[in-house]
Amino acid sequence: MTPSSSDVAVEQPVADPVKRLSSDARRLQILRAALAVFGARGYEGATTDEVARAAGVSQPYVVRLFGTKEALFLATIEDALARMLAGFRAALADDSEEPVGKRIGQAYVELLEIRGLHQTLAYAYLMGSHPTIGPAARRGFATMWRFMRDEMGLDADEARSFMAEGMLISTMIGLRLVDDYGSDPQITELFRSCFPTELPHVLDLVPRGAEPW
Structure with missing residues (x-):
């Protein structure tokens, strides 16, 4: 039986067992795959099996490292926020003559290279009523606001405009x-x-629309 195009796109080669990674390196590999899968499927639509295949590991290995899908999603949100803030702070520390807002905006665009990062956070921000994910998403959102006000030095209106444009871009990407x-x-x-x-x-x-993630 010939596999469908989506099956072909989703399957990833299993990592060479000879090239053994540390558990920390494997964890980062799984989180990178989880960003892509959650970013495309959302929390409800994604499965730990899809994440495992995208990472090139077994599903039981994902469960052993993270436990439940909920715990994996929480770790993925935390990873996405950490990556975004690290990118923003690197841009902030750059001694370029470019205005701060432009440098941070470019860093936001560069983070598109991490497939699903923006969309995973967007999905998290829609889950405010979830008893566990909701509080984590709210903390992350508040952290981003404080970064813009305290570290970037934006006033409230500037920070609002900056976050609004970021949300617009995330929506455009999510809609393909x-x-x-x-x-x-x-x-x-x-x-x-x-x-x-x-x-x-x-x-x-x-x-693109035809890509699974």
Whole structure:
């Protein structure tokens, strides 16, 4: 029986058992795969089996390291926030003459290279009523707001505008709007407005509608 295109896209080669990774390295590998899978499927739609296949490990190994899917999602949220803040702080520490807001904005775009990072956080922000994930998502959201106010030095209106644009970009990526770039004048205009200098790079990075994640 010929596998479907989605099956082919989802399957990943199992890691060579001779090249043994430390548990910490394997954990980071699984979290990177979880970002991609949760970012595409959401919390309810994703499975630990999909994450395992994307990471090239067995599903029991994922369970052994993280326990439940809920615990894996919480760890993935924490990882996404840590990666985002690290990128932002590196941009903030750069002694470039570029304005701070532009440097942070470029760092946000560069994080598109980590497939699913923005979308995983967006999914988490929709789960406010969940008894465990909701509080974690709220803490992460508040941490990001404090970073913009205290470390970036933005006033409340500037921080609100910055976060609003970030949410817009996350929505565009999650909708796979890139599929309509070039064919829909309004969507083309939106991409060019959001990414005036980084557009070619963004078009190379963002997932298409036919991609599983």
